[in-house]
Amino acid sequence: MERFYSNGKLMLTGEYVVLDGAKALGLPTRFGQDIVVSSGTNKEIRWTCYEADGQIWYNDVLTFDDILAPLPVEKSVRTTLIGILKVASDMQPDFLKTDGYVVETHLTFPRLWGLGTSATLLNNIAQWLKIDPYILLRDSFGGSGYDIACAQNNKPIIYRKTDSGPIVEPAGFNPPFADHLYFVYLNRKQSSRAAIASYYANSHEDLDRRIAKLDKITETLCTTDNIAVFANELERHEAILSDVLEMQTVKEAFFSDFKGTVKSLGGWGGDFILAISAEDPWPYFNERGFDTVIPYRKMVL
Secondary structure, three states, X not given: OEEEEEEEEEEEEOOOHHHHOOOEEEEEEEEEEEEEEEEOOOOEEEEEEEOOOOOEEEEEEEEHHHHHOOOOOOOOXXXXXXXXXXXXXXXOOOOOOOOEEEEEEEEOOOHHHOOOHHHHHHHXXXXXXXXXXXXXXXXXXXXXXXXXXXXXXXXXXXXXXXXXXXXXEEOOOOOOOHHHEEEEEOOOOOOHHHHHHHHHHOOOOOHHXXXXXXXXXXXXXXXXXXXXXXXXXXXXXXXXXXXXXOOOOHHHHHOOOOOOEEEEOOOOOOOEEEEEOOOOOHHHHHHOOOOOEEEHHHHEO
């Protein structure tokens, strides 16, 4: 039996524009996913996925022939998993030269939270088969790769996508005012693929200049110990991306009366937001139907 584990992720800065080379401040989370692999039989993989509460959310048997056959057109959890394993088998020829496998995956966060169910799976499969997770991501889901970097690191990182490969550096991000930072789940799962497709569907004028401004904001956030400066920089980041995406900020759209700063994380319109508040903001968000409010130190490694 072998076990591999990967951290979940949140993106504090650089959402969307990380795809065009902007710096992203990535926050590995205390939540993640593991994979446990043992020997099987019959040239098949018995695959079971468990939610954080122990419930099975996916259970299937994939034959080696399923993985080697042309990929079906229909989209489903099964075909997505087969597609990943097909790419993995191309990268690791010894993968299917065995009798079979029994595979279990275990999330430590609710699957709909958007902390990286897919990215942690990809990184775990890459660890298991000793292949490059960034190539596995590129040839399966696509994306910037920052979530893979978070899966592999236990401290906040600065991530940059380049033509020659990802650049991952320690961020040195450890805000002394962390007790005033909270993550709020918006009760909506955001599709990373859909968010990326939407971003690429629109033209973005003067993007290089805007990325330069966003990069400076990211650098400031990593060094400031002043919560007012931190909040102001996040608000500037939201305003710039609002222009790029031609979308309202999350505060404008939903929380205009909130006494504090609200920042989107990752794909706008779903998953988590960051709230900066002098007081515990749970009553405010709970009154509006958002009852998952997690303090920074309980979320981020």
